[in-house]
Amino acid sequence: MIEIKDLHKSYHMGKNSLHVLKGINFSVSEGEMVSIMGSSGSGKSTLLNILGILDEADEGTYTLDGTLIKNLNEKVAARYRNKFLGFIFQSFNLINYKSALENVAMPLYYQGVKRNIRTEKAMHYLEKVGLADWATHLPNELSGGQKQRVAIARALASDPKVLLADEPTGALDTKTSYEVMELIQGINDEGKTILIVTHEDDIAHMTKRIVNLKDGIIIDDSVVTQVRAKSEAYV
C-alpha cells in the first residue's frame, strides 16, 4: 500500500538548513495498523505530512497504492488526498460554522457527490462513530472526544485507502483516548490501513506495529501484540 525509499527532507530557514529526514525506508501493506513514535523533533510529523501529500520530499520515492507521488501540482495533489487519504488531527480541525453532519459530508462535496446522497452517506458514518443523535450540533457544542469522532467519520467519508492520524489522542484525557482508540481499532478490523503518529507508549501498543524514529532515521521497526482498548476496563 505504501512504499517509501530513501526519503530525505530538509527545511531551510534563512541561511540555516535543518535536515529532518535522513533516508527513510519503510513500507506498509494493506490492512496494517502502524504507529510512528519518536520524541519531538524526530521527524515523525514531517514523515506523516509527506505521506499525506501535504508536503513533498526532497529526495527519494513515495508510492501510494501503486501511484508514484512526485512533483504533483496542487490540483492533482488535492485529488489524490481526496481519493486516497483520510486525515485525523490532534486539534480535530472541524469547520466551526458547520454542523457535525455537514463536516462529515465535506469530502464528498469535493468528490462532486449530490447533496442528498452526501447527507445519507455522512449520516451513515456518523452512526458508525455513534454520534447520529448529534448530527445537527455545531463543533463547539461537542466534547473533545465527540469532536474527534466527527473527525474520524469525516476521514472515513471519502472511503480512503489509508487513514493518517496525527496524535489523534493528544488533546484528550485517558478515558476518551481509549474510546477513540477502540473506534480506530474497529475500523482497522474492517480492513482499513491506518498510520498513527504518537508519542504515548500505551497508544502505540494498541497498534500492530511500532516504527521508532530518532533524528530523522528509523532506529527500530517491530511488530507488537496488539492491546485491545477496552474502554469499559478503565471506567
Next chain:
Amino acid sequence: MFNIERWQEIFEAISKNKLRTFLTGLSVASGIFILVILLAIGQGMSNGVAKEFENDATNRISVWTNVTSVEYKGMNPGRIIEMDNRDYEMAVNKNSDKIELKSGVYSRWGQLTTYKKENGSYRVEGVRGDYQFLENATLVVGRYINQNDLNSFEKNAVIGNQVYLDLFKGKDAIGEYIDIAGIKFKVVGVYTDPGGEREETRVFIPLTTAQRVYNAGDKLRSIAFTLEKHDKYEDALAASEAFSAELEADLKAKHTIAPTDERAVNVNNTLENAKKFYDLNIMIRWFFWGVGICTIIAGVVGVSNIMLIIVKERTKEIGIRKAIGAQPWSIIGMILHESIFVTAIAGFIGLIFSLILLQVVGPFIETDYIRNPSVDFSVAITTVIILVVAGAIAGFFPAYRAANIKPIEALRDE
C-alpha cells in the same frame, strides 16, 4: 457559474457568518449611498444655479441709468441721468441688423392695485410686446401687450400669476378691471415666469400708457435688448460684449457723461453672467465627481480590507478544505463568489435606499442653491459595478495566496 451545489455552500457560509456578511455589506452599501447622495447634491446645485439664470432670456442686455459720479466738462457729480425714447430709438436705428428683441421700460415700484375688496402692492412696468420674451414669461391665459395697445394708449394690463392668485383667488380674470393707483385697467392676460414668485408679482401695461399715466413724458427707466442668435457661443459672447461697450459709449456721449464714470450708465450683459454660470457649474460638477471618486476609492479600500481580514480569518478553514481534497481554484472561486454576491446585493441595497431618499425628499428641497437633487441612474449602476469588481479584485489576491498556502501551514495552530 451557476452551480447549485456551490450556491448552497455559499448561502450556508453567509447565513452562518452573519456579522461578517453584515459588516462587508454595510461598508459597500454606505459607500454607494454616500456617493449617490453626493452626486445628487451636485446635480441639485447645478439645477439651482441654472434656475437662477432662467429668469430672463439668456442673451439679454439691460441698460439703466443712475446719478453721475465723476465731474465732467464743468458739470458736478451727482447729476441725475434719465434715458428717454430718443436713446432707445438711437440704439435701435444704429443696430437694427443686430437686434432681435427690444423694449424700453418705464416702471414704478409699490403701486397699490385693487380688485373689488382685494388689494396688493406691486411693481408696475410699462413695456413693449417683445418684453414677454425678454423676461422669459409664458402666458397662462389671454394675451400679452401688443403694438395696438401701444399705439392707442390702451389701459390694458397683463398680471403675474401671483398677482392673479392674490386678487382673483382663482376666479376668471380676463376682461375684469383692476384699479392701479386710481386708474382702471382691463386685465388681458396672466403670465407665469420661471423666476418664481418674485418675478410674478408684477403688472405689465403698455409703455406709452405708463409714460402718460405717470406723467413721465418720454422718459425710460431702462432698456432691454437681445441680439440675433449666433451658432457659436464665443461669437455670441463677442458680439454682445461689443454691442454693450458701444451702447454704453454712445449713451455717455449723448448725455455728456465722463467715459470713466462707472455709475451713471449700467449695461448688464446676461451672456457674460451665463459664462460665469457655465464655468461655476462645471466646477461644481468636477468637485462632486472628485469627492465621489474619493468616496469610491475609500469604499474600494474598505472592501479590500474586509476581504483581507475574511481570508485571514478563513485560512485554517482553507487548510482543512485542502486537506480533505479541495482544489485551489474551488477555494478561490468560493471566496470570490461569496464576496461578489454580498457586495452586489449590498451595493444595490445602498443604491435603492439612496434613490428612495432622493425620490421622497428631493422634490421638497427647493432652496436658492439646491433644487431637485437627482442622479443619473446609469451612473449609479456603474458605480455599483465598479465597487463590486474592485471588491472582487481586492479579494482575489489574498484568496489566491491563501489557496496556495500548503495545508500544513494553514493547519498549524498555535
